Amino acid sequence: LIRTPLRTSLLQLAKSGTVRDAVEKAPVTRGVVKRFVPGSSTDDAVRATAELQSTGRMVTLDFLGEDTLDLAQAQATRDAYLTVLRRLSDAGATAGGRAEVSLKLTALGQLLPGDGRKIALEHAREVCEAAAAADTTVTLDMEDHTTTDATLEALREIRVDFPWVGAVLQAYLHRTEADCRDLAHAGSRVRLCKGAYNEPASVAFQGADVDRSYVRCLKVLMAGEGYPMVASHDPRLIEIAGALAAKHGRDPHSFEYQMLFGIRPEEQQRLADRGDQMRVYVPYGDDWYGYFMRRLAERPANVGFFLRGVATR
Numbered sequence: 001l002i003r004t005p006l007r008t009s010l011l012q013l014a015k016s017g018t019v020r021d022a023v024e025k026a027p028v029t030r031g032v033v034k035r036f037v038p039g040s041s042t043d044d045a046v047r048a049t050a051e052l053q054s055t056g057r058m059v060t061l062d063f064l065g066e067d068t069l070d071l072a073q074a075q076a077t078r079d080a081y082l083t084v085l086r087r088l089s090d091a092g093a094t095a096g097g098r099a100e101v102s103l104k105l106t107a108l109g110q111l112l113p114g115d116g117r118k119i120a121l122e123h124a125r126e127v128c129e130a131a132a133a134a135d136t137t138v139t140l141d142m143e144d145h146t147t148t149d150a151t152l153e154a155l156r157e158i159r160v161d162f163p164w165v166g167a168v169l170q171a172y173l174h175r176t177e178a179d180c181r182d183l184a185h186a187g188s189r190v191r192l193c194k195g196a197y198n199e200p201a202s203v204a205f206q207g208a209d210v211d212r213s214y215v216r217c218l219k220v221l222m223a224g225e226g227y228p229m230v231a232s233h234d235p236r237l238i239e240i241a242g243a244l245a246a247k248h249g250r251d252p253h254s255f256e257y258q259m260l261f262g263i264r265p266e267e268q269q270r271l272a273d274r275g276d277q278m279r280v281y282v283p284y285g286d287d288w289y290g291y292f293m294r295r296l297a298e299r300p301a302n303v304g305f306f307l308r309g310v311a312t313r
């Protein structure tokens with residue numbers, strides 16, 4: 001996670017409507033996006049899940065969207081989750097949590113004026129009920145730092161009825177080591193990632209300090225009684241996670257590794273083949289712009305790939 005002017009600019013552009021139009025219309029975009037997003041329909045999501053499961057990998061599905069200010073769109077997002085959970089359950093893909101879903105509360109209405117928090121929570125509960133019926137779990141994605149408190153508060157409320165709901169914590173935030181301590185209890189599922197948003201130094205570590213924080217947080221989670229979900233493509237952190245799990249006598253079913261669809265697929269397979277649990281985060285839907293820009297920001301090579309494609313058209 002390198003803090004460069006390019007990364008900062010891409011993350012700023014991730015919020016720009018004008019650039020969004022241009023990127024979405026560029027002829028090359030579709031091909032590059034496909035590397036990170038297997039498709040837009042429920043069928044595409046179900047197909048990608050089946051393919052990953054056939055190679056021993058587990059899945060968490062994300063119906064793309066964020067920051068909605070439109071109630072109908074928030075309801076449509078909830079409905080998309082209900083549909084995909086039903087389809088996956090009918091196909092026998094969800095049992096025991098092999099395919100679960102990841103939710104962004106801002107896609108479910110958290111930012112709607114007035115009752116936004118209540119509406120998002122209600123939508124999340126409906127998805128949790130569908131997940132329970134499908135014998136699987138739900139994880140709440142974490143967005144930029146202005147939403148962290150609201151998301152953790154929603155987590156606390158949802159866990160009263162659905163104690164298996166998981167949370168994401170971002171190692172780049174100064175607060176996260178303390179949040180890990182709060183959430184390292186029995187029954188708690190925590191996905192630890194570095195963090196993907198453009199955060200100021202007043203709230204977030206920068207550069208190599210993010211990795212140091214990730215290791216401190218991992219130590220807390222692996223020593224705790226919860227279920228750590230190690231979400232990173234970073235070889236060094238993956239090795240440290242394995243060593244900490246061994247140190248604390250964890251068996252391979254007491255934690256899992258997680259990576260994003262299309263990123264380091266050989267490493268995903270290697271971990272699954274050696275008997276570790278590996279879950280792939282599979283985004284699908286049409287609203288891929290913000291997700292795609294965050295992936296470009298993570299790796300300059302991806303920007304080069306994209307621009308080369310534009311230049312050769």
Ligand code: FAD
Binds near residue numbers: 001231234260264299
């Ligand atoms: P990095 O330092 O970015 O990368 C380490 C190495 O991984 C690189 O050297 C490269 O070899 C490889 N790599 C990383 N990214 C790419 C790429 N785009 N293309 C090709 N190779 C790459 N962030 C949030 O803020 N909130 C969330 O809710 C959230 N959920 C996530 C869920 C999952 C399952 C995962 C895996 C990530 C999630 N993230 C989330 C994103 C995360 O915060 C990071 O931005 C992202 O994972 C990149 O960090 P990294 O740990 O892989 O390390």
